[in-house]
Amino acid sequence: MSISPQEIKNEFVRSRVGIAGLSILGILILVSITAMVAIPSETFSQWNNPSNWISYPKVAIPVWVNLFLIEKIPEHKILQNPVEKIETSGDISLVSHQFGFSFDYDDFPNDFIYEFSAKYSGSPLLQISVIRPDGKTLNLVSTSLPYSNTETMHTERVFSTDDSIRKNLFLQSDEFDFSLNRLSAEDIVFAESNSHKPLKGNYLFIVNLYGVNSENQISDSTLTIGGKAFGIMGTDELRRDLAIGLLWGTPLALFIGIVVAIASVAMGLVYGVYAGYRGKKTDEVMMRFNDVIYALPALPFLIILSVTISNSIFLMIGFLTIFGWVGVAKVSRSMALQIKTRGYIDAAEMMGQKKSKIILRHILPQLLPYAFASIAISVPAAITTEAGLSFLGLGDPSFPTWGQILHDANVFGAASRGLWWWIMPPGVMIAITGLAFVFIGNALDVIVNPKLRR
Amino acid sequence: MGLKKFVATRIVTMFGVLMVTLLLTISLVGSNMDTILKQGVAYQVRTEITSDPTIASSFSSTEEFDAYIQNQIELATEVLGLDEPWYSPQRIGLTMYKILLLDFGNATFLTSDAGSPDVREIIFEKLPRTILLFTTATIIISVIGIFLGALSGSKVGSVVDRITSSFAIISSSFPVWWIGMIMIFVFAFMYQIFPARATPPIPASDPNYFFSLLYHMTLPLITIVMIGFGAWAYLVRNFMVGIMQEDFIMSKKVIGISKKKIIYTHALKNAAPPIVTILALSLSGSLGGAIITEAVFDWPGMGRLYFEAITVMDLPVIIGATYILTVFFLVSIFIADLLYGYFDPRVRTA
Numbered sequence: 001m002s003i004s005p006q007e008i009k010n011e012f013v014r015s016r017v018g019i020a021g022l023s024i025l026g027i028l029i030l031v032s033i034t035a036m037v038a039i040p041s042e043t044f045s046q047w048n049n050p051s052n053w054i055s056y057p058k059v060a061i062p063v064w065v066n067l068f069l070i071e072k073i074p075e076h077k078i079l080q081n082p083v084e085k086i087e088t089s090g091d092i093s094l095v096s097h098q099f100g101f102s103f104d105y106d107d108f109p110n111d112f113i114y115e116f117s118a119k120y121s122g123s124p125l126l127q128i129s130v131i132r133p134d135g136k137t138l139n140l141v142s143t144s145l146p147y148s149n150t151e152t153m154h155t156e157r158v159f160s161t162d163d164s165i166r167k168n169l170f171l172q173s174d175e176f177d178f179s180l181n182r183l184s185a186e187d188i189v190f191a192e193s194n195s196h197k198p199l200k201g202n203y204l205f206i207v208n209l210y211g212v213n214s215e216n217q218i219s220d221s222t223l224t225i226g227g228k229a230f231g232i233m234g235t236d237e238l239r240r241d242l243a244i245g246l247l248w249g250t251p252l253a254l255f256i257g258i259v260v261a262i263a264s265v266a267m268g269l270v271y272g273v274y275a276g277y278r279g280k281k282t283d284e285v286m287m288r289f290n291d292v293i294y295a296l297p298a299l300p301f302l303i304i305l306s307v308t309i310s311n312s313i314f315l316m317i318g319f320l321t322i323f324g325w326v327g328v329a330k331v332s333r334s335m336a337l338q339i340k341t342r343g344y345i346d347a348a349e350m351m352g353q354k355k356s357k358i359i360l361r362h363i364l365p366q367l368l369p370y371a372f373a374s375i376a377i378s379v380p381a382a383i384t385t386e387a388g389l390s391f392l393g394l395g396d397p398s399f400p401t402w403g404q405i406l407h408d409a410n411v412f413g414a415a416s417r418g419l420w421w422w423i424m425p426p427g428v429m430i431a432i433t434g435l436a437f438v439f440i441g442n443a444l445d446v447i448v449n450p451k452l453r454r
Numbered sequence: 455m456g457l458k459k460f461v462a463t464r465i466v467t468m469f470g471v472l473m474v475t476l477l478l479t480i481s482l483v484g485s486n487m488d489t490i491l492k493q494g495v496a497y498q499v500r501t502e503i504t505s506d507p508t509i510a511s512s513f514s515s516t517e518e519f520d521a522y523i524q525n526q527i528e529l530a531t532e533v534l535g536l537d538e539p540w541y542s543p544q545r546i547g548l549t550m551y552k553i554l555l556l557d558f559g560n561a562t563f564l565t566s567d568a569g570s571p572d573v574r575e576i577i578f579e580k581l582p583r584t585i586l587l588f589t590t591a592t593i594i595i596s597v598i599g600i601f602l603g604a605l606s607g608s609k610v611g612s613v614v615d616r617i618t619s620s621f622a623i624i625s626s627s628f629p630v631w632w633i634g635m636i637m638i639f640v641f642a643f644m645y646q647i648f649p650a651r652a653t654p655p656i657p658a659s660d661p662n663y664f665f666s667l668l669y670h671m672t673l674p675l676i677t678i679v680m681i682g683f684g685a686w687a688y689l690v691r692n693f694m695v696g697i698m699q700e701d702f703i704m705s706k707k708v709i710g711i712s713k714k715k716i717i718y719t720h721a722l723k724n725a726a727p728p729i730v731t732i733l734a735l736s737l738s739g740s741l742g743g744a745i746i747t748e749a750v751f752d753w754p755g756m757g758r759l760y761f762e763a764i765t766v767m768d769l770p771v772i773i774g775a776t777y778i779l780t781v782f783f784l785v786s787i788f789i790a791d792l793l794y795g796y797f798d799p800r801v802r803t804a
Contacts, residue, residue: 288467291467291471292467292470292471292474295467295468295471295783295784295787296471296474296475296478296780297475297776297779297780297783299745299746300745300760300775300776300779300780301475301478301776303745303760303764304479304482304483304772304776305482307764307767307772308482308483308486309482380626380627384627384629387629388629388631388746391629391631391746391749392745392746392749392761392764393765394764406631406632406635409635410635410749410750414635414639415635415636415638415639415642415643415650416638416639416642416643416650417643418639418643418644420639423632423635423636423639424636426632427628427629427632427633427635427636430627430628430629430632431624431627431628431629431632432627434626434627434628435623435624435627438623438626438627439623442623
């Protein structure tokens with residue numbers, strides 16, 4: 001029953017399932033490192049703060065879906081680096097920001113928003129116009145900023161739903177062959193002139209700020225063309241970029257799974273071996289206690305614990321460990337009972353070695369292969385249980401896990417609304433992570449239990 | 455150790471576990487429960503007094519009236535024994551005694567379909583539905599699992615065996631509730647075959663209610679079976695692999711008994727004790743897992759009740775549901791133990 005580490009390694013390398021499991025785990029670890037390096041933890045800790053996601057679209061489909069579609073869905077564009085031109089002629093100075101982008105989609109955008117901060121004095125004139133692919137120029141906004149004697153900072157958001165934009169567009173309604181009634185601004189700006197269809201090509205949004213006798217500046221100039229597709233993973237109802245949640249979920253899931261598995265196996269191993277080695281009354285009492293824990297319904301208790309005590313992720317790891325060590329303790333006790341009868345244990349005892357030393361030196365090392373197999377096998381259970389608790393809404397809000405993403409999806413009825421990009425990836429990630437450990441565990445199990453080998 | 459003593463020690467252990475569970479639950483939710491109970495008493499006394507205008511008119515000032523109400527509330531609290539802290543032995547003892555007799559009191563927010571706030575009524579209304587769904591599922595799972603497991607266990611390395619084993623491994627890493635969401639997405643959104651919510655829209659008194667319930671049950675049932683049977687088949691397979699290597703099977707082969715007969719009578723019979731035990735355990739285990747599965751499918755059973763109770767922190771319901779779940783869990787562990795002892799005499803005598 002004792003196998004040397006070298007043998008285990010050799011056998012493991014030969015097992016295809018084991019190698020597959022290890023490679024998946026390797027990829028997951030790479031993803032975790034990328035997530036922690038590439039996405040600052042500040043972004044991640046803002047997950048539940050809606051104001052952080054305000055410039056993103058609601059329930060946007062992943063961008064790559066467009067590759068498979070004939071009718072392209074408009075992508076959400078956040079344009080932040082305009083071409084800046086400054087001119088002065090006589091008294092009049094002009095600051096001009098120009099946003100050029102191509103629009104090749106078969107649907108109108110949701111809206112467009114221009115956000116800027118201007119530093120000025122007096123009352124400069126703000127003009128926004130757009131040059132369309134067909135060469136037509138539409139004036140959208142023509143307004144003066146609030147008057148100020150001294151130099152001032154003014155921040156404003158111009159929405160496509162503004163009445164002034166609609167009015168300006170109505171004034172230019174002879175550019176279009178169809179009635180503009182009841183159409184929103186984006187449906188007009190991005191429409192062909194002879195029929196109400198999206199006009200494809202390069203658009204140029206021009207923002208001009210005219211001032212008299214003053215140096216004006218525009219900063220933080222951002223034009224958002226609201227679309228229905230965004231990012232690699234899309235967004236959810238609360239405009240959050242799902243890619244960030246999914247990436248950051250990986251290190252969290254690995255952390256929860258591995259810590260719970262190692263802690264509970266170590267606990268069960270020591271408990272079981274001690275009970276088995278001491279035997280008699282100690283064994284009886286310890287195993288009765290084990291029975292009690294075994295018979296506690298785990299999920300209801302985990303729920304009550306997280307509701308009444310705390311849903312902090314670290315406490316949750318502790319709670320999961322409490323319910324995780326029982327099975328390991330039972331098995332390692334029976335293994336210790338077997339090993340106890342071996343001659344070398346008797347010999348060690350007769351030589352007067354301390355009991356703790358016998359357990360640590362002669363019994364525990366023999367159980368290590370079994371322990372590694374059980375660690376690998378108990379990781380998926382820990383991850384799915386945590387995901388389940390998070391799914392019920394009992395997760396730690398400061399650490400958004402895959403389970404919590406699925407909880408939100410369920411709350412907003414993603415399944416019956418057909419928002420597949422919100423449901424599929426978190427579950428697939430949970431399953432892949434679980435699979436990696438199941439593979440590794442199975443490969444180890446076959447090596448440790450020769451009975452399964454046939 | 456005889457069978458009687460075996461049963462007796464089991465019963466004592468189970469009862470002990472039940473008490474420990476109760477004690478743990480009460481100590482976890484006790485302080486919140488206490489506040490809610492006191493508020494309830496105060497509210498009751500206040501409405502009783504204010505509903506009778508003659509009492510109010512007999513006081514000259516509002517302060518006096520308020521003092522009177524306060525006094526009455528304190529009296530009522532004392533009569534009910536609520537003036538002692540919730541962790542005093544008498545109160546915990548009383549609460550445990552009440553719960554043992556299935557007296558869970560009134561729910562704070564939730565009601566039964568008929569509108570009754572009595573926790574016992576709520577639970578006994580939901581329990582049959584959970585049992586209906588999960589027992590049906592477990593039976594289907596075990597039938598498919600035993601058949602597939604026996605088949606693949608007798609032909610190790612065959613195509614059937616490989617497919618079963620890999621399906622078992624893969625399906626066990628998917629959370630049931632996630633598959634549930636996918637099923638809703640596919641069968642309620644893409645192809646509108648089954649309803650997305652498993653709660654029948656018609657009242658329970660309607661004669662067609664049962665059929666409507668069955669129709670709404672299909673989607674959750676398919677999901678649970680789909681995720682469950684693989685693991686079952688894999689377990690049965692592993693037992694079978696072990697047994698098919700035993701000498702008595704080998705000799706039966708040598709005698710010339712047909713392979714089918716060996717598998718389905720001799721080998722399966724020997725694999726029966728662990729299989730039956732796991733059947734009993736998985737029945738109870740599925741009841742625990744019901745909490746999440748029912749929440750996804752909106753199945754109107756114990757699991758959803760538990761979920762709703764947690765969302766609004768309805769403590770009497772939480773305590774009652776935990777108790778009932780624990781009782782079910784323990785009873786099935788107990789039955790599993792007994793069956794194991796019955797099938798495998800070594801357990802009794804060891």
